[in-house]
Amino acid sequence: MVRGVSLRASVIGIASLVCGACVGPLSIEYADAVDAGPPDAGSVTVDDGGAPLPPSPIPSVDGGSIATPDAGTIPTIDAGTLAPLAPPEARYHTFDEVDAFVHELGRRHPDRVLVDRYGQSASGRPLNVLRISDHVGVDEGEPEVLINYAIHGDEIITVECALALLYELVERYDEDPRIRAVVDDHDLYVVPVVSPDGFAARSREVEGVDPNRQFPYPEAPSRASIGIIAAAVRFFEAHNFSGSLDYHAFGQLVLLPYGASFEQPPTYAELMGVARDLASVAGYEPTQISYLFGEPAIGGSVDYYLWRGGGTHLGIELATEKAPPTSQIATIRGHATEMGLRFIEAL
Ligand SMILES: [Zn+2]
Numbered sequence: 001m002v003r004g005v006s007l008r009a010s011v012i013g014i015a016s017l018v019c020g021a022c023v024g025p026l027s028i029e030y031a032d033a034v035d036a037g038p039p040d041a042g043s044v045t046v047d048d049g050g051a052p053l054p055p056s057p058i059p060s061v062d063g064g065s066i067a068t069p070d071a072g073t074i075p076t077i078d079a080g081t082l083a084p085l086a087p088p089e090a091r092y093h094t095f096d097e098v099d100a101f102v103h104e105l106g107r108r109h110p111d112r113v114l115v116d117r118y119g120q121s122a123s124g125r126p127l128n129v130l131r132i133s134d135h136v137g138v139d140e141g142e143p144e145v146l147i148n149y150a151i152h153g154d155e156i157i158t159v160e161c162a163l164a165l166l167y168e169l170v171e172r173y174d175e176d177p178r179i180r181a182v183v184d185d186h187d188l189y190v191v192p193v194v195s196p197d198g199f200a201a202r203s204r205e206v207e208g209v210d211p212n213r214q215f216p217y218p219e220a221p222s223r224a225s226i227g228i229i230a231a232a233v234r235f236f237e238a239h240n241f242s243g244s245l246d247y248h249a250f251g252q253l254v255l256l257p258y259g260a261s262f263e264q265p266p267t268y269a270e271l272m273g274v275a276r277d278l279a280s281v282a283g284y285e286p287t288q289i290s291y292l293f294g295e296p297a298i299g300g301s302v303d304y305y306l307w308r309g310g311g312t313h314l315g316i317e318l319a320t321e322k323a324p325p326t327s328q329i330a331t332i333r334g335h336a337t338e339m340g341l342r343f344i345e346a347l
Pocket residue numbers: 019021022023152155247248249
């Protein structure tokens with residue numbers, strides 16, 4: 001969006017640490033220039049060894065131990081007899097693999113997981129949302145929490161963190177009392193890939209724009225937007241979320257609203273309390289979005305959610321690059337999962 005900004009940004013100390021791609025007005029070109037950035041959009045080589053992504057799917061998805069061919073048999077799966085599902089491998093997964101993984105979770109645990117779609121991308125990819133709770137589908141009046149990943153499709157580490165959180169919430173429910181409490185006491189909605197076309201193309205922008213500048217805002221409340229954001233807005237307006245957490249990469253930051261203004265929201269101190277707790281997991285810094293680059297960013301998700309929903313709305317800039325070496329995936333997943341659990345527990 002804004003080119004030639006690296007000179008200005010370079011005089012702002014924090015700029016060298018953060019993802020210009022995510023919350024500031026800067027463009028991906030800036031991040032590329034400063035940090036050598038992610039691989040080319042067309043490349044599938046993302047690990048430090050330079051090896052191409054393994055073509056194989058998540059092994060346990062098609063492992064054959066789960067009955068899937070006959071749709072009529074799916075609801076009869078007995079959770080007590082399920083073989084354990086292996087955690088997602090520490091590598092970068094394709095959109096189809098992510099899609100298969102989330103549906104596998106839904107098939108295995110239909111009592112706790114509903115895989116729904118709230119729309120589709122311009123290229124026809126599903127906008128998947130997983131609803132997770134102890135009696136999923138039953139309104140028990142529990143706090144609704146929204147967790148989003150990869151509104152910027154090139155920030156692919158976030159999707160790996162989505163798989164990790166989903167695995168924890170769904171597959172470790174029976175063995176971990178903390179997970180059980182988190183799931184039992186909330187109505188969780190997880191969107192593993194907000195921008196599927198961007199993710200598939202390894203691109204920040206879709207339909208020629210930055211998706212995270214396309215949300216309505218008070219001066220443009222019925223703003224027409226690109227399809228994936230219009231769908232996200234409809235989805236949000238149809239719920240009563242107590243809070244939301246958006247994952248980006250990179251910068252090792254916990255982000256607070258506003259992005260569109262240097263003012264602080266009335267609930268800033270409360271938001272900062274949660275942000276500090278999340279940041280302490282891995283030495284991140286709580287930072288107001290608009291101060292990242294000294295310039296407001298209008299039309300971002302966190303501002304929109306706070307404006308329309310009230311409650312607790314934050315973002316996270318994971319890691320130090322958008323596609324860290326595969327050797328770092330496990331550690332970053334651990335941090336991201338712990339931050340997500342703490343966020344849910346705060347609501
Ligand atoms: Zn981002």
